[in-house]
Amino acid sequence: MGGSNPYIDDVQAELPTEKYTVTYVAGDTGEERTVEVDPAKFPYGHDGLPGSILDIALGAGIDIDHACGGVCACSTCHVHVEAGLESCSESTEDEEDMLDLAPGLTGQSRLSCQCIPNGKVPVRVVIPEWNRNLASEEH
Numbered sequence: 781m782g783g784s785n786p787y788i789d790d791v792q793a794e795l796p797t798e799k800y801t802v803t804y805v806a807g808d809t810g811e812e813r814t815v816e817v818d819p820a821k822f823p824y825g826h827d828g829l830p831g832s833i834l835d836i837a838l839g840a841g842i843d844i845d846h847a848c849g850g851v852c853a854c855s856t857c858h859v860h861v862e863a864g865l866e867s868c869s870e871s872t873e874d875e876e877d878m879l880d881l882a883p884g885l886t887g888q889s890r891l892s893c894q895c896i897p898n899g900k901v902p903v904r905v906v907i908p909e910w911n912r913n914l915a916s917e918e919h
């Protein structure tokens with residue numbers, strides 16, 4: 781699946797113009813992996829908005845669950861943006877509605893398929909422990 785969802789608001793995002801880093805942290809093991817993001821290569825894959833935290837993860841072989849294919853129609857891609865949240869696109873009402881269905885909500889919660897950092901600061905993302913696929917990714 782993938783593509784866009786015609787029933788949701790467009791995300792207003794400022795795309796990065798320079799390389800920056802996103803660090804992914806497994807919520808259960810604390811295992812970390814830092815990915816250098818090259819905006820010239822967007823989109824990395826087919827799921828999630830181009831340049832989103834999900835797009836970057838999948839491009840780096842880090843598998844965050846994304847049951848709806850990255851079109852803001854589930855809440856399985858929920859992550860906590862621990863650092864750099866202020867550099868991310870604002871969440872839409874549709875994202876907030878979907879997030880309401882996610883377990884373990886915090887003030888740092890975002891849907892990774894909808895959240896696009898502008899690259900001005902490094903970003904640090906914790907993948908909640910119930911989304912355990914980071915442990916099976918290849919290094």
Ligand code: FES
Pocket residue numbers: 845846847848849850851852853854855856857878891892893894
């Ligand atoms: S993958 Fe379904 S909302 Fe992000």
